Amino acid sequence: MVGRRDALLTRDKAQSSVGSRIVAAVVVGVLIGCVFAFLSPNGLFTAAPTTLIRHPKTVSSACESPEQVNALKVDILSAKEKNSELKKQVKDLMEKLRLAEQGKGHAQEQFLVFGERHKAGPFGTVKALRTNPPVIPDESVNPRLAKILGEVAIYKEIIVALANSNVKEMLQLWFTNIKKAGIPNYLVVALDDNIEEFCKSNDVPVYRRDPDQGVDAVGKIGGNHAVSGLKFRVLREFLQLGYSVLLSDVDIVYLQNPFDYLYRDSDVESMSDGHNNMTAYGYNDVFDEPSMGWARYAHTMRIWVYNSGFFYIRPTIPSIELLDRVANRLSNDPKAWDQAVFNEELFFPSHPGYEGLHAAKRTMDMYLFMNSKVLFKTVRKDAKLKKLKPVIIHVNYHPNKFERMKAIVEFYANGKQDALDHFPDGSD
Structure with a gap:
């Protein structure tokens, strides 16, 4: 054991001696390197510096070479x-x-995220999507109309009315009050030469459609219902171009800018033909059938129809499908009423043999977007309601439209308090 320990000690001393000599050599090498670096910072074998002197003419000719010019x-x-x-x-x-x-914060509540799955939040916090995303605009559909809309529309929104010479007087009252209300983004779709020239002479934005056999004949000589049916085909191009349209009949008096009162949270936002909260916004109507005994009462959900003469429609796929469906049915059945077809396509659910339209819809405030039944049966007889200022009033329930429109202007715009008094509640 003692011999082995001595051998180990001898080996350790030898290894220690070798290590010390290596450390000393490294230190000496570092010191020599520092000395040479101080004395010759550019190195021991530096080449003679190359002087780069170019003649100005040489540079100029190089820059002006055709290849470089083309490259530039x-x-x-x-x-x-x-x-x-x-x-x-x-x-x-x-x-x-x-x-x-x-939309004053209403549109901000939407989540336009499709194709992603989400966990349901806590009870009472879950909300579904309220509307569909807009389509990608396609200006190739109608470049001429796209140019006009680019000049007239504001924030890709515009009021649109179709008119022929049959409604010339009402049209003049229509755009006169639009101008008074300070609404710049509106457009008349002229259905004949007379209306086109009339609009131009009154500094009214106008668009005359390209000739279309059959359709143009309806537009030129057709009555109110014929023109109403035509508008669904005309509106399609506006939506394809990416514009939201506030479709307006000409028997409407504008008192404020309607774009300040829209929610924009649905594909279609329409005024109602209802005359109170129940009829305008919907109610549970109980049907009584005594022969059923214990089950004699059946609950039904009812709402009065949307008015197809005043609605806001966004450029979405369901909106365009709605226009296609209505236009197709009207073209196949000339006796069909456009407003009835419009509501059937908008509200009827899917059922065997029929696929319903998946479109979001909103009913407008009936006192802001007022029909003439609400005005003449209720509002004009109520001291408090008479003080309200509607956004628009649609004379849709009465035949003597032009006279009532003028009286509405006198009452709301000119302050003549008895202007509405001599009219009956309904038609004469």
């Missing part, structure tokens, strides 16, 4: 294209931001 032109064009693309992207982002902020 290509770079400039590429930069312009990238800049144009960036501007377009910025414009699209600004438009999306505007749409997100639109």
